Amino acid sequence: MVKIGIIGVGTVGEAVIKNLEKNKEIIKARAGKEIKVVKGVVKNLNKKRDINIPLTTNYKEVTQDPEIDIVVELIGGVDKAYEIVKDALLNNKAVVTANKALLAYHRFELQKIAKTPFEYEASVAGGIPIIKALRDGLSANHILEIKGIINGTCNYILTEMKKGRNYQEVLKEAQEKGYAEANPTFDVGGFDAAHKLLILASIAYNIDAKPEDILIEGIENINLTDIEFAKEFGYEIKLLGIAKKVKNQIELRVHPTLIKKEEMISKVEGVMNAISVKGDVVGETMYYGPGAGGNPTASAVISDIIEIVRGNNSPMLGYKIPLEIENLSLKPIEEIESKYYLRIAVNDKIGVLEKIAHILASNNISIASFLQKPKEKYVKLLFSTHKCKEKEIKKAIKEIEKQEFVIKPINYIRIEE
Template sequence: MRVAILGVGTVGEAVARILVRNASIITARAGKSIEPVVGVVRDLNKPRDVAGMHLSTDLSAVLERDDIDVYVELMGGVDGAYAAIKRVLERKKPVVTANKALLAYHRDELARLSADVPFGYEASVAGGIPIIKTLRDGLSANHIISIKGILNGTSNYIMTSMMKGGVKFKDVLKRAQELGYAEADPTFDVGGFDAAHKLLILSSIAYDIHARPEDILIEGIENISSDDIAFAKEFEYEIKLLAIARRIGERVELRVHPALVPKDKMIAKVNGVMNAISVAGDAVGETMYYGAGAGGNATASAVISDLIDIARGINPPMLGYKAPIAPLSLVPKGEIQSKFYFRLNVEDAVGVLAKITKIMSEHALSADAFLQRRDDENSLEATLFFITHTAFEKDAVKFMQILKSSDFVRGEIFMMRIEE
């Protein structure tokens, strides 16, 4: 089976290298050899370890080759990648991709285009963890109750360093960039968008729901402070950037945000750049998947597993459904329910706390835990921390907006959700 790799960066190099290095075991498992024939690159002068694979800068010519059996798309981006894959699928050639942004926006169109053509995308979510096959095949007898995951290793590395080492966000971000965990522009990772794209892919398989990034709640970790870390430690929480899908009746919650998680929960113990996903099914109960969520070799492992499936003649429906199911709707952002954590600086004066609790009661909120701190005995300000009972997102947001306009509040207000 002859393979073209569109985009030969870190992952593309690893795919070519592993296909050659592990050729004997791959051939034994696939039933035929899988050969990397050509790779498309932007710069032919850049050195690459591609085990003798021919390189080309002519994407269009490679897309039209008749001697290629499978195309592996590792270009990144959305529009260019979609155009290339569409051309391949229209020629009835199988495709494997690791492109989560592409799938976040075009998975429905790709599912239609690939109706009778193999399309693998295991590498698009959680690197080397086989979560796509698990949801689509291994748990196919289940109604999925919930998915809860740490899907971005960069953010998890940053939060682990802040929680365990007391390092400030800007300092650990710089270290993550030096180590190659974070890009020069880290917004995609720390802003929650990368995790959101992956969650949308998983939700299509779990619920046949087809939301886009703009439709769901997405928040990042940029505004978490040392004060929030101290509060979390005092109340026995870890802070994690979580991607959450939860079925509630005939509706589904989809959200990505930092959350306070009790320390005794399994997902709270996932540290460093590792990923983990908890999936609860009505028949199987809760299952947990842990492993490397990024990196050339881990992602290449998932790419090659799809290539082996194609070589074996395995062609499941892309999103896991051969027939339509009863449609589920998306829970509007404002109707999502959780407990909330608030941090705010206020004027240190008599009656301020009473004003806050009055505003809370007017917006269906009530306090479950409360902490006040003054860093300086002579300061005219105090920092308040409090946790609410379960409430609607819209009420918590309205409460925060009113506080921002109050004359006793000093500076910004920070809100975070609690996932128990």
């Protein structure tokens, strides 16, 4: 029998315990051994719970229990989780975690410490087996690009806004439905998606970067004019996590993105997640499913436990030896190239258009399309551009915003084609 200790018995922890029990026959058949949760760790012992295992508040009773084979970390957060996982690894426990924040900061340190199996399937896109797909199923490939809808809350908000509903109203509803936290910044600001993107990028490219190193923008400034523009020009707006190999540099970025309606990933609606991975051998592959929730996440956590019990031993981030030959580095944010959509609110005056076109041109930016939307008191000018560098568009935006005819900060969305 394989004995499990679960640290954190909340939404995911409870679902893991219940599903290990509910599906115990098929899990035993697949793992080859019986799997039993023998202890759980929580913060508050007085909380009412619908499970029947011994509980403690002292994580060392799990990480240092010689009877326990696998430690499952499900408390979330960075520092305490790092302390716990490190202690488990140093005590030779195999570890399973669903904690993307922990991995976004410490995956390379943990990889160094881990002499035992370490699995983290649930940390990206909940129930979708993207870690194993990327690390094991696609291991013959150079990964050319990853594009993912990896935050269900943002996708839900953007899907609802297409029905003409405004951002604030939909965000409030997402909070009421439990999709978004009381403080939703982590989701709508793109940080949660960035954590997941970093994990995927380290498997795809063995690249070590922290959230602070990469481009992260959220969906807070998207409004109905942008949604209308997207419709009119055949796009959808999605918050994407993008990892891309450009020569020997890796672009990592999270931001709202205009993508063509025909692309498969454009069709992903509501809270669902989807990830497209392009490999040089396989071509484009696509993974779709529920990115959160107790049961979908438990499905991934339990698959990790089974993997460990079976004795499979893929390296944590997928590399037996360092990837030095590729000499890959992180592309500086200001060098990233993209096409852009710009929304500029101006007073309706002669010469405005000419001035804006001049500023764009003097920053190496050429206009691809233009649309004018008259409002009651001002005019909205909508531009799309050809490809330019991040530093060029930012400089042009600053210059345009200084003009006296501009009446609000300029909004922009990157276009991915």
